Amino acid sequence: MHFFASVLALFTASMANVKSETQYPDKDMIRYKFKDDYTTMDTWEDARDYCISEGLKLATWAQLCPDGEGPFKSPVGGMIDDGGQNWVAVDDKDEWYVDAGRLTYYSCSGVGCRSCRGHIQHHGFKEGWGHVGKTKVDHYNNYVFCHVTTTPNPTVHPSQNPTSVPTTLAPTSFPTTLIEGAVGNGCANTIQLSHAFETAQGEPCNQCSFCAGSSLSSIYNPHIDSTCVECVSEDSTCNSLRFITSFQKSWIMKFFKLKSSGMNADTDPEKVVLEGSNDLKEWHELYDSVLTFDNRNASQDFVFSANEVSYKYYSISFERQTESSVMYVGNYGIVNSYAEQCTANMFNDIVGSNVLPYNVVA
Numbered sequence: 001m002h003f004f005a006s007v008l009a010l011f012t013a014s015m016a017n018v019k020s021e022t023q024y025p026d027k028d029m030i031r032y033k034f035k036d037d038y039t040t041m042d043t044w045e046d047a048r049d050y051c052i053s054e055g056l057k058l059a060t061w062a063q064l065c066p067d068g069e070g071p072f073k074s075p076v077g078g079m080i081d082d083g084g085q086n087w088v089a090v091d092d093k094d095e096w097y098v099d100a101g102r103l104t105y106y107s108c109s110g111v112g113c114r115s116c117r118g119h120i121q122h123h124g125f126k127e128g129w130g131h132v133g134k135t136k137v138d139h140y141n142n143y144v145f146c147h148v149t150t151t152p153n154p155t156v157h158p159s160q161n162p163t164s165v166p167t168t169l170a171p172t173s174f175p176t177t178l179i180e181g182a183v184g185n186g187c188a189n190t191i192q193l194s195h196a197f198e199t200a201q202g203e204p205c206n207q208c209s210f211c212a213g214s215s216l217s218s219i220y221n222p223h224i225d226s227t228c229v230e231c232v233s234e235d236s237t238c239n240s241l242r243f244i245t246s247f248q249k250s251w252i253m254k255f256f257k258l259k260s261s262g263m264n265a266d267t268d269p270e271k272v273v274l275e276g277s278n279d280l281k282e283w284h285e286l287y288d289s290v291l292t293f294d295n296r297n298a299s300q301d302f303v304f305s306a307n308e309v310s311y312k313y314y315s316i317s318f319e320r321q322t323e324s325s326v327m328y329v330g331n332y333g334i335v336n337s338y339a340e341q342c343t344a345n346m347f348n349d350i351v352g353s354n355v356l357p358y359n360v361v362a
Helices: 002-015 044-053 119-123 174-183 216-220 334-351
Strands: 029-033 056-058 087-089 097-099 143-148 191-199 208-210 227-231 238-251 255-259 271-277 284-290 299-303 311-319 326-329
Touching: 044 056, 044 087, 044 143, 087 143, 097 119, 191 216, 208 238, 227 238, 238 334, 255 334
Parallel strands: none
Antiparallel strands: 029 143, 056 143, 087 097, 191 238, 208 227, 227 326, 238 311, 255 299, 271 284, 271 311
């Protein structure tokens, strides 16, 4: 009963933050609309380049949402209310798209429950649309927010001692070629998520379910403390929760990140098993161990660096402790692991070193 009362209080407080107009109107922001101002806007890059063509720059998340990150925050000019979804491109180091609309979609309720939230922040993974090679659909790039760019004023007086002879040395193309070859298309990838409750023998079962407020996407969301699972009884044979993360492009996983929940250790998973596959039929075990954390509510790296096989599908199973019918699982940072491993690979290819993307216990 206390849990539902707390959720209701949080929802009521959040709704009080919804404003039809931000209290920080930005005279340096210009909002352009699809079909009125432009006809082609398939990708994030298109939005960025459109702003540049107007002598402006793509707005940052902070400029779009000066009241702060959502939910229940209003973008400059107020929440867009045109009957559809409205993911808009932003210039941000983590997010590509931020929601600027009023509508309610996917794992949240209430007007503005996604407003000013980034896609990764809200769903726990990068969007599979709105990037190079994709064609526009109706839920993004309906609006583009461009902001006045600030550039240093030119010096009033020319230099008194200009160089008399211009340089004739052309930069070598080798470093550029090396970097382009190592970077390629960067770390672009897309993922799909699925889950199942299983017995110790891997058979599907239905005696366990997500607690109220938890869902499939919760475990991937770094802003959510923990994902809760509740079974009908402590001795239920339905004792495991399995997540499968499907990547469009295969990659070699050598570690995964897992965060301990803020709950008591006796509700942690008893054991964790990680497997890889390329066909969803034949699975190869990569990690199998009793789960222990050094600290509460803290992220930890679990390393199996000997793996040299690239997989498209990664499965992780959490086994419930037999003394409890409830299990809390903290953030599963497979997206972070992928990004850090990919970045380390690019860096190593460029400079020829061997930087490890994970923490090694001394």
